[in-house]
Amino acid sequence: MNPQTWIASGHLGGFSDPLMDCKECHERFRADKIIEDYMQENSIAMEGSVDAWSNEEMSTYIEEHNICCPSCGKHNFTEIRQFNLMFKTFQGVTEDAKNTVYLRPETAQGIFVNFKNVQRTSRKKIPFGIGQIGKSFRNEITPGNFTFRTREFEQMELEFFCEPDTDLEWFAYWKEFCINWLKDLGMKEEEMRVRDHEQEELSFYSKATSDIEFLFPFGWGELWGIADRTNYDLTQHMNVSKEDLSYFDDEKKTKYVPYVIEPSLGADRVVLAFLCGAYDEEELEGEDVRTVLHFHPALAPVKIGVLPLSKKLADGAGKIYAELSKYYNCEYDDRGNIGKRYRRQDEIGTPFCITYDFESETDGCVTVRDRDSMEQERIKIGELKTYFEKKFEF
Incomplete structure (x- = not known):
């Protein structure tokens, strides 16, 4: 995007993290994260967030x-300084100020500068939203915890444009919507919490912000941020570009710069959260341990496993697999005993397995096994599509 975009949005001037170095081992760290980790390890209650602290306070x-x-256990740090998270490079062969460009640290700004185009061409009336999913890039000081914090990540953002003075109502609506969406997809209530930002820790563009956090194996981490960005972004882009990004309400005959509510979710993080929440090692009778991913059926990558009891039954099982594959991602497996095949499907989170046995040849029914309860029931082959439609409802 044009570098002026990041000047207008405030990212070039204010998108930074507190950086400090260890003078002994020369490792670099985020000062706020070191403090938060120390508090967590020592069970120290924290009011608000360290994000709101100044460099001197940290x-x-x-x-x-x-x-x-x-890293080294020594106490010998440099002074804390602010480190801009934007990746800087140059367009073309000449490395000078005129050719400086930046990788986008968020998808939102592309939506804001195109607000008028989308509104006019789609003939939308406020309130309405523009959603986008795509790559974002941040020069993180300390990436880590698997895919939780990376320098390149997939971001899902919705910019919901609304009338001024209705923003807090819509903020509450989207916060509740996001919480319920996660719960409906199987995220446990005890693994989630909502943290409302204190006034002093709000981002420079925000009137109100709430973070939905998830209890990862390494501790609580931000999953989904819902922010009331007011009309800050559109106003800033209007001031810099001199383009009119206001909206005229035909019914009320009023003109205004819309307010924006932004639910912003990291796709990589929510996938990691669902993986962590779904993973289980169940102890069964006889000291047997079953590894299973308890995915919500709508999230499971493989929906149905088709397992013929014998390779001699491949024709009948193959027809079921071919039919159901038109609607769902299915897996056909005829190798090994049926118990081991069940375990393989449990490990990848397949919610249902169909066993086609010798009786299926005569009675036209198959055995459907539920991953979580391991209970089995006989279903007519002709009714499988209807049966699974109900199971995969979301």
Whole structure:
């Protein structure tokens, strides 16, 4: 995108994290994360977020509590300084200021600068939203925890445009919507929490922000942020570009710059959260352990496993597989005993397995096994499509 976009949005001036170095091992860290990890390890209650602290407040806390380097264990840090997270490069062969460009740190700004185009061409009336999924890039100081914090990630953002003075109502609506969406897809209530940002920790563009956090194996981490961005972004782009991004309400005969509610979700993070929440090692009778992914059926990558009891039954099982594959991602497996095949499907989170046995040849029925309860029931082959339509409803 044009570099002026990032000047208008405030990212070039204010999109940064507090950075400090260990003088002993020369590792670099985010000062706020070191403090948060220290608090978590020592069960220290924290009011608000360290994000709201100044560099001086963070330095004082690190000194007073003698917090040591996570890598070498020494207490010898440089002064904290702000580090801009945007990736900078050059367009073309000449590396000068005129050819400087940046990789986008979020998808939102592309939506804002195209607001008028989308509104006019789609003839939308406010309130309405524009959603986008795509790559974002941030030069993270300390990437880690598998795919939780990376420098390149997939971002899902919705910019919901609404009338001024209705923004807080829509903010509450989208917060509740996002929480319910996660719950409906099987996320447990005890693994989720909502943290409302204190006034002093709000981003420069935000009137209100709430984070939906998930309890990962490494601790609580932000999953989904819902922010009331007011009319900050559209106003900033209007000021810099001199283009009119206001909206005229034909019914009320009023003109205004819309307010924006933004639910922003990291696709990589929510996938990691669902994986962590679904993974289980169940102890069965006889000291047997079953590894299983308890995915919600709508999320499972493989929906149905088709398992002929014998390779001699391949024709009948193959017809069922071919028919159901028109509607669902299915897997056909005829190798090994049936118990091991069930276990393989459990490990990849397949919610249902169809066993085609010798009786199926005569009675026209198959056995459907439920992944979670391991219960089995006989279903007529001609009714399988209807049966699974109900099972996969969301």
